[in-house]
Amino acid sequence: MIATAPVVTRFAPSPTGYLHLGHGYSALFAVARAREAGGRFLLRIEDIDRGRCRAEYECAAIEDLAWLGLEWEQPVRRQSDHMADYARAIDSLDGLGVLYPCFCTRAEIAAEVAAAARAPHGPDGPRYPGTCRRLSDAERAMRVVGGRAYALRLDVEMATDITGSLSWTDLDKGVIEVRPEAIGDVVIARKDTPTSYHLAVTVDDQLQGVSLVTRGDDLFHATDVHRLLQALLGYATPIYRHHALLSGADGRRLAKRDAAKTLRELRAAGLGPDDVRALMPAAGR
Numbered sequence: 001m002i003a004t005a006p007v008v009t010r011f012a013p014s015p016t017g018y019l020h021l022g023h024g025y026s027a028l029f030a031v032a033r034a035r036e037a038g039g040r041f042l043l044r045i046e047d048i049d050r051g052r053c054r055a056e057y058e059c060a061a062i063e064d065l066a067w068l069g070l071e072w073e074q075p076v077r078r079q080s081d082h083m084a085d086y087a088r089a090i091d092s093l094d095g096l097g098v099l100y101p102c103f104c105t106r107a108e109i110a111a112e113v114a115a116a117a118r119a120p121h122g123p124d125g126p127r128y129p130g131t132c133r134r135l136s137d138a139e140r141a142m143r144v145v146g147g148r149a150y151a152l153r154l155d156v157e158m159a160t161d162i163t164g165s166l167s168w169t170d171l172d173k174g175v176i177e178v179r180p181e182a183i184g185d186v187v188i189a190r191k192d193t194p195t196s197y198h199l200a201v202t203v204d205d206q207l208q209g210v211s212l213v214t215r216g217d218d219l220f221h222a223t224d225v226h227r228l229l230q231a232l233l234g235y236a237t238p239i240y241r242h243h244a245l246l247s248g249a250d251g252r253r254l255a256k257r258d259a260a261k262t263l264r265e266l267r268a269a270g271l272g273p274d275d276v277r278a279l280m281p282a283a284g285r
């Protein structure tokens, strides 16, 4: 008999606000996929954005998920406790020569995009125009020595020259070809913290042995970036399943700003866990 590894799924909230119905659905969706495969379910706290994350929201998320009836393995991985793991991955990428420092401010990038006749757009809006990719080594060194803050970006063209063409599998949508040109040179280490969403998620999914990544459709295109990083870092590639986002009565997707739809508001309004589950599509129940 061939032994197959157990399915491992995870829910990875960022504690930047209270969890809403959409988060509850995403968490239950991940639990349901693990349960139906006889697998494992993990919870991860994605708190690298120190300016926006609050301990209060982390506590509230754990309390709300437990109230909904979720159970997860211990210990919970908190990204801010694992910066050394991200530093190691950055060293590996740097060793491949695929990173470059980017000194641009958001305002400078916006101005450059606005000035370009046909600014390249990706699925998530305008792509980074590549300003700092074109700096000479001497110019880079001068700015670093001058104390200018910088992020590290991935030179996607150089990275795909190394990896060749790539694809990944979404259980609902099939085999997806990575389109590097649509991605642009994403940030790997931010100016304010030496990692980024893309890097931390890729490293964590690998280190935690996540084999089935379930998450909302809003992160569908981010998976191209993660697949590219996996190939560069020699990581395994999980299977993916992106689910539809819940929308509110106005048809817009639920977001943390929709305070009335937070799990605690629903609970305060007298709903029990089963009532809240009944508000969700069947795939989460």
Ligand code: GLU
Pocket (backbone or CB within 6 Å): 012, 013, 014, 046, 201, 214, 215, 219
């Ligand atoms: N932390 C991300 C979020 O709250 C989710 C990351 C992921 O599932 O890959 O949107």
